[in-house]
Amino acid sequence: MKQAKTLSQQEVRRVLDYVATRKHALRNRAMILTTFLCGVRVGELAQLRVEDVVAADGTIKTEVHLDKERTKHQHARTVFINERLRKELAAYVATLAIRSPQQPLFGTQKNRERGFTPNTAAQHFLTMYRGAGIDGASSHSGRRTFITSLANKGVGVRVLMSLAGHQSMSTTQSYIDVNAELMRKAVELA
Numbered sequence: 001m002k003q004a005k006t007l008s009q010q011e012v013r014r015v016l017d018y019v020a021t022r023k024h025a026l027r028n029r030a031m032i033l034t035t036f037l038c039g040v041r042v043g044e045l046a047q048l049r050v051e052d053v054v055a056a057d058g059t060i061k062t063e064v065h066l067d068k069e070r071t072k073h074q075h076a077r078t079v080f081i082n083e084r085l086r087k088e089l090a091a092y093v094a095t096l097a098i099r100s101p102q103q104p105l106f107g108t109q110k111n112r113e114r115g116f117t118p119n120t121a122a123q124h125f126l127t128m129y130r131g132a133g134i135d136g137a138s139s140h141s142g143r144r145t146f147i148t149s150l151a152n153k154g155v156g157v158r159v160l161m162s163l164a165g166h167q168s169m170s171t172t173q174s175y176i177d178v179n180a181e182l183m184r185k186a187v188e189l190a
Contacts, residue, residue: 004140006148006177012036018132024109026126030092031106031121034157035142037085042125042139043118044070044079051101053081054093060086066165070160113123147175151183 007015012032019028031156033156034045047070071077081089093105104115116124122139129137147160161172176182 002136003174004138005134005136006143006179007036007099007108007134007137007141011132011137013147014108015128015132015134015137019128021159022131026092026095027106028090028124031124032128032142034146035086035125035139036146037088038064038079038081039073039143039146040079041143042121043072046104046116046118046121048105049096049102050093050105053105054098054101055091057158060089060093062086071165075165075167079165080163144175146159147172148177148179148182151176152185154185 002153011116014055015032016029019025019032024027031045034040034048035042040048044066048064052064052066053061060081062081064081066077066079068074068076096107099113106121107113108120119176120122125137125139125141130142143164147164150160150163151157157169157172160176164172164175
């Protein structure tokens with residue numbers, strides 16, 4: 001099976017520019033950036049509830065705890081949310097009519113109470129990437145780009161493995177897109 005495309009910064013910008021012109025721009029921007037800035041799987045993204053991300057005082061949490069029922073291999077994990085993503089999520093959450101802390105964080109146009117399923121979220125990502133004219137991208141592109149970007153910045157594979165929620169280092173290594181930038185940095189270390 002072909003791996004999801006790792007996006008360049010220019011391609012990420014193109015997707016964000018595209019969604020800015022469409023309905024539900026803040027929601028779609030928050031969804032995209034959540035995959036690119038903390039590496040969640042689309043299935044995990046679809047299952048996020050308001051209470052997972054929004055603290056009792058209304059601020060955005062710095063960590064999201066995913067129980068084993070909402071992860072791919074039934075292993076609970078913690079997802080860390082950086083300052084940039086917290087700002088993006090705060091802007092999005094400010095637009096929500098929150099009726100319950102258990103409501104989905106990312107509601108669909110047709111069903112705000114139930115939200116996306118993992119499959120509908122994956123299809124939604126495909127639609128956004130196609131609309132932006134990016135071939136080969138899928139709902140997994142944000143996750144793969146997240147891991148590759150951190151590897152390019154020198155983050156060790158064991159840390160990447162933990163951030164990704166992988167149980168095997170070889171799985172994490174398969175996510176890292178070896179590219180010219182990474183090879184240039186490696187040669188400079190010699």
